[in-house]
Amino acid sequence: MEQNAHVGHRRIDDTAYEFTVWAPKPKSVELELLDSTPRRLPMDAIGRGLYRLRVDDVKAGNRYQFVLNGDIRRPDPVSHFQSESVHGPSTVVDHDAFRWTDHGYTPPPFGALVIYELHVGTFTPEGTFAAAMLKIDYLVELGVSAVEIMPVAAFPGERNWGYDGVFPYSVHQAYGGPDALKAFVDACHSRGMAVIMDVVYNHLGPEGNYLRDFGPYFTNHYHTPWGDALNFDGAGSDGVRNFFLQNALHWLGLYHIDGLRLDAVHAIYDQQPIHILQELAQVVSSYGKACGFSPYLIAESNLNDPRLTSPLDTHGLGMDATWSDDFHHSVHTLLTGERNGYYMDFGSIDHLGTAVRDGFSYQGEYAPSRDHAVGAPCRESPATAFVNSIQTHDQVGNRIGGERLAGLVGFESLKLAAGLLLVTPCIPMLFMGEEFGEDHPFHYFVSHTDDRLIEAVRKGRAREFKSFKWKGTPIDPQAESTFIDSKLDWSKTCTGNHAILLEFYKRLLQLRRALSTLSWPQKNGLEVTALRGKNVLAVVRQNELASTLGLFNFSTQEQIIDAASLSPTSNAIKILDSADPVWSGPSAQAPNIIADGITLPSRSMVLYHGEKK
Incomplete structure (x- = not known):
């Protein structure tokens, strides 16, 4: 076919x-x-x-x-x-009936993206695209340039993360249907913001999945944790491959989507000489050339494999970027002290330094949680090949209590993590509500109608949590209250430290746009120093015109840093200090001009910038 x-x-x-x-x-x-x-x-x-x-x-x-x-x-x-x-x-x-107004719109260059991940159903009280449209101005003022929408493919019931979708071409009716998504995309484009769609090409949900009646969509040769693997390389697989290739073009063409985030590509199994991801990259590239732009392709993978983002002409898989779980895990363990499950592989300032410098912490080293070596060298991969985050739907929702970072650490730690995320060179991604310190949980939720399936989901969630040794009983994913409790509380954006954190994020994003050292993700001019005894990370971003130094203290103790030896310029001045009382910090002890000894309060960050003479 x-x-x-x-x-x-x-x-x-x-x-x-x-x-x-x-x-x-x-x-x-x-x-x-x-x-x-x-x-x-x-x-x-x-x-x-x-x-x-x-x-x-x-x-x-x-x-x-x-x-x-x-x-x-x-x-x-x-x-x-x-x-x-x-x-x-x-x-x-x-x-053809929808009247688009985005003629002449061009998506931002990939390297300029600041991504905001959202779930339509919990982003607003109404849980619709129409309601989400009313937040577009807020997102633009925040400083993000792209929204990444968790899957909207039709799923059973009214509430779901979206990864149980069974009609990959259909916009879920509870969100407003096809025209509502188009209106949302059109409105985003009118404000210069791109839209990325999260799609699932590794499995389909169990309830309402009728594809077996039509053809050999699934295979017994491979298995995924979420259901039968898709048949991308067996008998009859041409039709299956076409089904998903056309799905990508469906979103790009009919809905003007600017890019795709591909869920868990490590669970896409294909032994064909041309891997389905390579074919997808070719198809999407050809479409983009015909339309005059380059659609984004972002993959999620736990393999730490740089071939994923290597160009097609070097026999890579041709993705633009991949999520870096290593960055998240490194930050999370340093801030929370958690060491269970896959967090046992992290916990040192060196892990974080390597992730910031290279993209992955593990590049062929032994990982205790997996009991085997993980990854391959990635230092030569560009900074744009990695999407970094300090929170995602996965890392929050797959906790037994659905705790966000704001529910686990203090206010100073939130500012510290935000500063590192937005100063380092990889593509940053925020998870909805992170920017104002939302401390409502974000749970995993479903609304299946099959009692046996509901019970299987409950038991499956309990099994997933065993390796983390979390205390308590898992929240019932089927209960409507689980979904309602996961909605953002927008009133917090105007109150106390929530409002201050929001302004702190805005300031960081303003600096990221304004400073030539920070405005484009690149490893050239990047220097990363992990000060082991102090648990401090020093990050230098420089070019021929200027240099920027960020100091990030993950220690619970005050630290004094000889920063003059770390900065390429002696005239650098302080441009941001998370400990400043203006940011509700304890005290701004770091000097205004870079000096030999800079005092950093516990869990704080400071940013210096200087022009080169």
Whole structure:
């Protein structure tokens, strides 16, 4: 099957739609239209498991489904909207009807991105795209340049993280459906902000997953922690590969999405000579060249493999960047003291220094939690190949209590972590609410309708937490209260230290944009020194015009640093001090001009900047 074989429905003219489905498993396929004039129409087999039919009197909003072998009724695998539920019929969408206003918009260069990860359902009290649109000005004023939306593919029930999606082409109805997402993207573009869609190409959810009735979408040769692995390299895999390649183009083309974040690519198994990720990068690159821009591709992986972001012409997989869990884990362990689970692999200032300098802490070294070596050298990878964070939906929601960092450490530690994140050269990503110190939990939540599946999810969560030895009983992911408790409390942005932290983030992001040393992620001119005995990290960013020195004290004790030897310029002046009372700090002890001895209060950071003569 050709990689551009179109599946799904599309409008041919004002009165006609064409329906195409890949269904090599059943012996016959009929299209059943449920509105206007209800009827069943046999579809034409056109080869390689494809069936197609043109119907002249179909309108947007009409419902339809496929009838397999004369009696099995199923929604369209490529449904663009499940207006009733994942178990109901599919709904015809006229994508030409939406009036875009983003003509001439160009996404920011990848290296200029500051990403803000959000979950539509918990980002606002209403949990819709329409409500999220009202926060776009807030995000622009904060200083982020891209929003990354957790998966919106249709899932069972009303609430879910999105990783149980079963219709990868359909926008979940509780969020507002297709036009609501388009309106949100259009509004973001009007303010110069990009939109990145989180997509799941390693598995599909269990409830409402009818793909097995159509073809060999899944394989028993591999397994994932979340469900059957997708068949990217076995018999019939051409159709499966096409399904997901076309899905990427679906979001980029019909929804004007600027890039994709690919969930857990280490669980995408493919032994074909051209890996599905390579093929995806090729397809997306070709699309971008035709449209005059370069869509972003960001991968999540726990392998620490620099080949993931190596260019296609060097036999790499062609992703723009990958999440660096090592940076998060290094910061987290130093601030919280946690050493259970995978956190046992971290805990030293050296781990953090290596992650800041290179991208990964583990580059072939033995990792105790896995009992084997992890990663490969990545010092030659560009800074833009890594997305760093101090909180994500995974690292917060996969805790037994869903605690955010603000629920685990004090106010000074929050400022320290924010300063390091936004001064270091990799692409920074904030998790919604982080910027004002949201201390509401963010839990894992679902709303399945199958009692056996609900119980299996509960037991599965309990098993996941065992290695961390957390005390207490896991929150019930099925309970509606679990979802409601995970919503942001926006009133905090105007009160006490929450408001001060928000202003601190804004100031950091202003400096990141304004200073030539910080405004572009690059390893050239980067010097990282881990002061082991003091638990202090010194980070120098410099170019031919200026230099910036950041000192980050992760110790619980006051430390005195000989910073003059660390700074390339002697005329550097202090431009930010987290200990300053203006930031509700204990006292600003660091001098205004860089000196031989700089006193850093515990859990504080200070930033110096100087122009070169």
